[in-house]
Amino acid sequence: MTLSTPSIHRGLAGVVVDTTAISTVIEESNSLTYRGYPVQELAGRRSFEEVAYLLWHGELPDAGQLTEFRARERALRPLARTTAELLTRLPRTCHPMDVLRTAVSLFGAEDPAEDDGSPAANRAKSLALLAKLPVVVAADHRRRRGLDPIPPDSSLGLAENFFHMCFGEVPDPEVVRCFEVSLILYAEHSFNASTFTARVVTSTLSDLYSAVTAAVGALKGPLHGGANEAVMRTLEEIGDPARAGEWLAAALAARRKVMGFGHRVYKHGDSRVPLMQQATDRLVALSADPGTARLAALHTALREAMAARTGIHPNLDYPAGLAYHLMGFDIPSFTPIFVMSRVTGWTAHITEQLAHNALIRPLGAYNGPDQRVVPAA
Ligand SMILES: CC(=O)SCCNC(=O)CCNC(=O)[C@H](O)C(C)(C)COP(=O)(O)OP(=O)(O)OC[C@H]1O[C@@H](n2cnc3c(N)ncnc32)[C@H](O)[C@@H]1OP(=O)(O)O
Numbered sequence: 001m002t003l004s005t006p007s008i009h010r011g012l013a014g015v016v017v018d019t020t021a022i023s024t025v026i027e028e029s030n031s032l033t034y035r036g037y038p039v040q041e042l043a044g045r046r047s048f049e050e051v052a053y054l055l056w057h058g059e060l061p062d063a064g065q066l067t068e069f070r071a072r073e074r075a076l077r078p079l080a081r082t083t084a085e086l087l088t089r090l091p092r093t094c095h096p097m098d099v100l101r102t103a104v105s106l107f108g109a110e111d112p113a114e115d116d117g118s119p120a121a122n123r124a125k126s127l128a129l130l131a132k133l134p135v136v137v138a139a140d141h142r143r144r145r146g147l148d149p150i151p152p153d154s155s156l157g158l159a160e161n162f163f164h165m166c167f168g169e170v171p172d173p174e175v176v177r178c179f180e181v182s183l184i185l186y187a188e189h190s191f192n193a194s195t196f197t198a199r200v201v202t203s204t205l206s207d208l209y210s211a212v213t214a215a216v217g218a219l220k221g222p223l224h225g226g227a228n229e230a231v232m233r234t235l236e237e238i239g240d241p242a243r244a245g246e247w248l249a250a251a252l253a254a255r256r257k258v259m260g261f262g263h264r265v266y267k268h269g270d271s272r273v274p275l276m277q278q279a280t281d282r283l284v285a286l287s288a289d290p291g292t293a294r295l296a297a298l299h300t301a302l303r304e305a306m307a308a309r310t311g312i313h314p315n316l317d318y319p320a321g322l323a324y325h326l327m328g329f330d331i332p333s334f335t336p337i338f339v340m341s342r343v344t345g346w347t348a349h350i351t352e353q354l355a356h357n358a359l360i361r362p363l364g365a366y367n368g369p370d371q372r373v374v375p376a377a
């Protein structure tokens with residue numbers, strides 16, 4: 001008997017698994033829209049809080065809705081004392097993504113409505129995550145330096161407050177704006193690996209915290225969100241703009257993946273890169289550090305060498321990695337900052353999955369041994 005070979009889609013490349021009304025990449029114009037609005041226009045004209053509202057509600061808020069939304073986000077920031085204490089007991093050497101993953105899990109454990117999957121309950125949980133995750137990331141950023149946490153300041157917007165909780169001060173408004181642009185560009189990207197992870201967990205009718213915990217784990221990997229940290233480590237490894245070409249030749253010969261380059265969907269360049277690169281260039285111009293010009297030259301040299309040798313374009317993580325370094329964050333906090341933003345997209349997808357749920361359960365083509373008899377023990 002001959003069995004017909006099923007077609008295999010390794011990595012689900014090119015497979016359309018469901019519909020979504022949240023965002024789309026438009027191939028012809030190489031653009032990305034959130035709920036129909038070009039992300040570049042949103043980044044130029046709106047705050048990150050407005051974009052979060054848009055992703056969750058489908059429309060931008062009017063003035064009254066925005067005022068209420070901002071007030072609720074600010075009120076939800078403080079962590080429960082038990083959660084804050086538990087997080088400080090994690091090893092100081094663990095990666096901040098481990099801290100964040102644990103934090104989301106703890107938020108679920110402390111929420112009496114954890115298993116209420118109604119749209120209203122999930123919206124409230126999503127807003128609480130948006131408000132609390134920056135507090136966790138900032139406290140951990142300080143813990144790594146042996147410093148006490150700075151409590152959230154409800155007079156400050158989300159981005160400004162995050163800087164204040166990390167460094168005790170709010171930087172130049174242009175720096176805050178570059179940060180906000182990065183949060184808006186990172187917020188949502190359709191069925192990427194971490195969002196798909198959240199949808200898989202949700203499809204079993206598990207709770208929102210479990211889905212977000214799993215998504216944090218998926219984003220940590222260097223082929224996905226972890227690449228923004230890997231970009232800075234690559235630049236550190238190369239060290240000198242003059243070495244970029246030689247380093248790249250050796251990396252490609254060793255079949256190493258160059259972090260911050262390539263994309264599963266964009267094959268002609270990531271639509272978000274030009275705007276993020278513009279923000280990064282602005283940060284370079286604002287920097288008072290004498291080493292910045294050399295670092296920026298190295299960043300450009302590697303991009304140009306990669307284009308010349310492979311034709312592979314940078315993805316959003318390439319300019320964002322350098323931008324976060326220039327803003328003063330240490331490398332391990334780059335992917336956690338991505339989480340602070342992407343939690344908006346994940347939770348929008350969780351709501352959408354629940355509204356039209358079907359258990360996500362693909363098939364595998366078995367290629368193990370033929371059926372055999374268990375030998376007697
Ligand atoms: C926000 C984000 O998550 S954006 C993505 C962040 N991730 C990274 O920057 C990690 C580096 N990039 C990569 O590993 C890949 O480009 C991915 C995982 C993002 C996309 O991968 P895929 O769509 O599966 O493409 P795939 O890995 O098959 O690449 C096609 C070819 O280009 C090569 N290629 C793709 N990206 C890179 C890269 N960054 N460095 C070197 N070669 C690369 C592959 O080796 C492959 O070559 P081959 O056909 O000779 O084997």
Ligand SMILES: O=C([O-])CC(=O)C(=O)O
Nearest residue numbers: 188189191192193264265
């Ligand atoms: O879409 C992807 O595969 C990865 C990505 O760029 C993102 O999640 O922002």
